[in-house]
Amino acid sequence: MIYSLEAGGKRIRPLLVFATIDAFGMDPKKGLSAAAAIEMIHTYSLIHDDLPSMDNDDLRRGKPTNHKVFGDAVATLAGDALLTYSFEVLGNIPNDSITAETRLKLIVEMAKAAGTEGMVGGQVADMEGEGKSLTLQELEYIHIHKTGKLLGFSVLAGALIAGANQSQIESLSAFAHHLGLAFQIQDDILDVVGNEQEIGKRVGSDTTNSKSTYPKLLSLDGAKAALREQTHRAKANLAKTGLNTTLLMEITDLVASRNH
Amino acid sequence: MIYSLEAGGKRIRPLLVFATIDAFGMDPKKGLSAAAAIEMIHTYSLIHDDLPSMDNDDLRRGKPTNHKVFGDAVATLAGDALLTYSFEVLGNIPNDSITAETRLKLIVEMAKAAGTEGMVGGQVADMEGEGKSLTLQELEYIHIHKTGKLLGFSVLAGALIAGANQSQIESLSAFAHHLGLAFQIQDDILDVVGNEQEIGKRVGSDTTNSKSTYPKLLSLDGAKAALREQTHRAKANLAKTGLNTTLLMEITDLVASRNH
Numbered sequence: 001m002i003y004s005l006e007a008g009g010k011r012i013r014p015l016l017v018f019a020t021i022d023a024f025g026m027d028p029k030k031g032l033s034a035a036a037a038i039e040m041i042h043t044y045s046l047i048h049d050d051l052p053s054m055d056n057d058d059l060r061r062g063k064p065t066n067h068k069v070f071g072d073a074v075a076t077l078a079g080d081a082l083l084t085y086s087f088e089v090l091g092n093i094p095n096d097s098i099t100a101e102t103r104l105k106l107i108v109e110m111a112k113a114a115g116t117e118g119m120v121g122g123q124v125a126d127m128e129g130e131g132k133s134l135t136l137q138e139l140e141y142i143h144i145h146k147t148g149k150l151l152g153f154s155v156l157a158g159a160l161i162a163g164a165n166q167s168q169i170e171s172l173s174a175f176a177h178h179l180g181l182a183f184q185i186q187d188d189i190l191d192v193v194g195n196e197q198e199i200g201k202r203v204g205s206d207t208t209n210s211k212s213t214y215p216k217l218l219s220l221d222g223a224k225a226a227l228r229e230q231t232h233r234a235k236a237n238l239a240k241t242g243l244n245t246t247l248l249m250e251i252t253d254l255v256a257s258r259n260h
Numbered sequence: 261m262i263y264s265l266e267a268g269g270k271r272i273r274p275l276l277v278f279a280t281i282d283a284f285g286m287d288p289k290k291g292l293s294a295a296a297a298i299e300m301i302h303t304y305s306l307i308h309d310d311l312p313s314m315d316n317d318d319l320r321r322g323k324p325t326n327h328k329v330f331g332d333a334v335a336t337l338a339g340d341a342l343l344t345y346s347f348e349v350l351g352n353i354p355n356d357s358i359t360a361e362t363r364l365k366l367i368v369e370m371a372k373a374a375g376t377e378g379m380v381g382g383q384v385a386d387m388e389g390e391g392k393s394l395t396l397q398e399l400e401y402i403h404i405h406k407t408g409k410l411l412g413f414s415v416l417a418g419a420l421i422a423g424a425n426q427s428q429i430e431s432l433s434a435f436a437h438h439l440g441l442a443f444q445i446q447d448d449i450l451d452v453v454g455n456e457q458e459i460g461k462r463v464g465s466d467t468t469n470s471k472s473t474y475p476k477l478l479s480l481d482g483a484k485a486a487l488r489e490q491t492h493r494a495k496a497n498l499a500k501t502g503l504n505t506t507l508l509m510e511i512t513d514l515v516a517s518r519n520h
Contacts, residue, residue, distance in 0.1 A: 001376075048340060053313075053332030072313030073387060076336065080308060080343065081380045087347045088371035091364050100360035104351050107367060111348035116261070120341040127333060 001078045001085075003069060004043050007061040012183070012255065013038045013154040019247035020158025020172065033093045034106060034157040037086040041114050042150060044082035047075050049123065086110070102160055109160075113153035122146025134212035140181065147187075148180030155179075171240040175248070178234035183255050185227045188213040192220060194259065231256045261338045261345075263329060264303050267321040272443070272515065273298045273414040279507035280418025280432065293353045294366060294417040297346040301374050302410060304342035307335050309383065346370070362420055369420075373413035382406025394472035400441065407447075408440030415439075431500040435508070438494035443515050445487045448473040452480060454519065491516045 014035035018028035050057040050065040051072060057065055067075035090107050098106075112118055122145025129142060155176040159169050192215050214223040234252050238245040274295035278288035310317040310325040311332060317325055327335035350367050358366075372378055382405025389402060415436040419429050452475050474483035494512050498505040 044340075048336055051313075051333075051336065053311075053336060073311075074384065076308055076311065076313060077380050077384055079340070080304075081376045083340065083343055084371050084375035084380065088368055088375065091368040091371065100364055103364055104360055108348055108351040111344050111351065115344035115348065116341045120337050120344065124334065124337055 001082050004047050004060075004066050004078065005040065005082070007063050009039075009043075009061050010258070010260075011039065012251070013042055013151065015251055016151065016154035016176075016248075017158045017161075019245075019251055020155050021162045022247050023158075023241070023243040023245045024162035024164065025244065026162050030097060030161050031158055033089050034161060035154075037089045037110065038150065038154050038157065040082045040086040040089070041110065041119075044079040044086075045114075045119055045123070045150075047079040047082070051075060054127075083114070098161055105160055106157055109156055110153055113149040118145055118149035118153075119147075122149070130211060132212070134217075136217050139212050139214070139217060143181060143184040144177070147184050148177060151180040151183065152176035168241050168243070171237050175234050175237040175241075178230045178237065179252055179255060182227055182230035182234060182252070185214045185223055185230060186256060186258060188215055189220070189223050189227065190259070227256055261342050264307050264320075264326050264338065265300065265342070267323050269299075269303075269321050270518070270520075271299065272511070273302055273411060275511055276411065276414035276436075276508075277418045277421075279511055280415050281422045282507050283418075283501070283503040283505045284422035284424065285504065286422050290357060290421050291418055293349050294421060295414075297349045297370065298410065298414050298417065300342045300346040300349070301370065301379075304339040304346075305374075305379055305383070305410075307339040307342070311335060314387075343374070358421055365420055366417055369416055370413055373409040378405055378409030378413075379407075382409070390471060392472070394477075396477050399472050399474070399477060403441060403444040404437070407444050408437060411440040411443065412436035428501050428503065431497050435494050435497040435501075438490045438497065439512055439515060442487055442490035442494060442512070445474045445483055445490060446516060446518060448475055449480070449483055449487065450519070487516055 014031075017031040017035040017038065021028045021031045046060060047066045049055050050060055051067055058068055059065065065075075066078060070078065087107060087110070090103060090110060093103050093106075114120065116124075122142050125138075126142045126146055129138060134142075152173060155172050156169065159172050164172065191213065214226060218226055231252055235249060238248055238252075274291075277291040277295040277298065281288045281291045306320060307326045309315050310320055311327055313332075318328055319325065325335075326338060330338065347367060347370070350363060350370060353363050353366075374380065376384075382402050385398075386402045386406055389398060394402075412433060415432050416429065419432050424432065451473065474486060478486055491512055495509060498508055498512075
């Protein structure tokens with residue numbers, strides 16, 4: 001569990017929790033437990049995705065994947081335990097910090113974002129789509145679920161912790177939706193033009209696995225245009241919140257311009 | 261997910277939730293969500309335990325194991341999704357039925373029972389003990405964690421939902437501890453003397469996998485004596501509660517005398 005948690009990674013999800021709380025002028029530290037829980041969910045999903053029965057990847061974040069070091073059985077259990085512990089961490093947020101009702105809302109929304117309506121559902125759709133020629137709509141369905149829902153929950157968690165009102169939650173959710181698509185389009189672009197050493201995993205694996213990607217469906221230039229469009233929409237929704245979203249704007253630029 | 265949930269099984273854990281609530285003279289239906297959540301956790305653990313990288317079992321509850329029907333990848337994800345959904349179900353118990361604080365307590369305790377301090381921890385210890393000659397103490401450590409903690413949580417969940425006081429919780433926890441050991445001793449005995457068709461999985465697999473068992477450490481007669489001792493202690497703790505524990509007593513007899 002610790003090996004994979006400490007293997008690094010971009011920590012985009014925790015950053016989104018903190019930056020969202022910061023937008024409300026509150027102490028980002030209020031989001032520490034939620035940020036840790038979300039990063040555990042993300043890490044468990046990577047451990048299981050990398051298993052031989054799934055993507056069979058040897059390298060992740062520049063290091064041997066969990067099952068390469070500890071074997072398939074322990075990797076499966078480490079993932080299970082991280083997923084389980086993430087809910088314990090959310091349930092244990094001190095009462096004086098966040099009300100019991102808000103903690104329950106965080107737990108239910110995290111489960112939705114991570115389960116069949118979210119990440120796991122997207123992963124299944126992704127596997128079923130392998131080797132097939134997908135439409136842009138089908139590709140977006142996969143990404144919205146596989147990556148977008150947990151990114152969206154990171155923003156929602158920050159908003160719930162900060163006590164956002166309904167209209168702020170709607171604008172922030174729309175922001176997260178477009179940010180998630182931008183994130184995935186850039187991921188696909190990096191698999192074509194990226195540097196293996198900077199990314200820390202194999203590049204070109206989408207082509208090898210005959211996966212549908214944005215560059216394949218839209219051409220590389222078309223994918224870059226779609227990335228600009230999603231980035232623009234993400235920022236437009238941020239502007240609607242009336243909050244001090246400097247950090248969220250910066251994260252959006254980071255996501256769109258990252259090289260790993 | 262549905263294939264494995266509906267494959268049958270003894271439903272001992274849900275029965276424990278209901279019987280515990282019944283002991284307080286309350287409507288067992290109050291425990292439906294908790295019972296469902298616990299059975300989902302149990303089912304996910306069986307799906308993952310049966311995977312080729314773990315116990316590599318082809319038959320479970322008299323039917324082909326999940327990965328035999330759906331493949332290793334989908335079986336892994338079905339387990340992940342059941343685990344995730346179990347927390348969503350607990351978090352969604354209506355507010356008029358159980359307070360938010362109690363729901364949070366249920367979530368945290370279920371995570372502890374299922375995670376590294378509980379079921380997953382026991383599974384890792386079990387795997388590490390394979391092929392080794394274990395002491396009785398080491399064997400009990402494995403069983404208390406791998407099976408006992410979730411059985412214990414089933415009783416605790418019923419007690420929390422029914423509003424048990426601290427002394428009742430202590431007696432009921434001690435009851436569950438001994439019931440869990442009785443359950444496992446009978447499991448080991450059945451692997452020696454049981455009927456494959458009634459059990460619905462391979463018998464003799466402990467010997468094949470050179471696992472330490474109670475009959476091996478204590479002889480078959482010694483294991484039967486230990487079973488009687490644990491059953492006796494379980495019932496003695498029930499008697500201490502001052503509750504109407506008729507159903508819990510019956511479940512204890514069922515666990516000790518079951519042939520599958």
